[in-house]
Amino acid sequence: MFPDKSTIFLLAISLGLFVWSALSSRNIRKFQFQMSIFVLIWIVGETVRVLHDEGIFTVFGNGEVGMILHTIAMVFFSLMLLTRFYYARKSGKMMIETT
Numbered sequence: 001m002f003p004d005k006s007t008i009f010l011l012a013i014s015l016g017l018f019v020w021s022a023l024s025s026r027n028i029r030k031f032q033f034q035m036s037i038f039v040l041i042w043i044v045g046e047t048v049r050v051l052h053d054e055g056i057f058t059v060f061g062n063g064e065v066g067m068i069l070h071t072i073a074m075v076f077f078s079l080m081l082l083t084r085f086y087y088a089r090k091s092g093k094m095m096i097e098t099t
Contacts, residue, residue, distance in 0.1 A: 007050050008047065008050050008051070008054075011043055011046055011047045011050065012047075014039075014043055015040065015043045015044070015047070018036045018039045018040050018043065019036075019040065021036040022036035022037060022040065031084070034080045034084075037076065038073055038076055038077045038080065039073075041069060041072055041073040041076060042069075042070060042073040044069055045065075045066045045067070045068070045069025045070040045072075045073060046066065046070070047066075048065050048066040048069060049066030049067070052065075052066060
């Protein structure tokens, strides 16, 4: 019984941690902020999927909203990495922050 309900509990904890992480970075250009946003979108998508599977959140019918949010997270992640790579290459700097 506990393992069935533990997923949503753990998702709520991780959502809180990554919201805190995004708010504490305070700069949209920092890798920490960008990764936190990516993970937040991913966690929300997974939460919607789990709630739909449990029959709690069935507003959107067939449960495709979770998959759409996962796709949005992956597109955001790809664009974030490509943008960071482009600007690092353009300026001659390394992609990874040293601080």
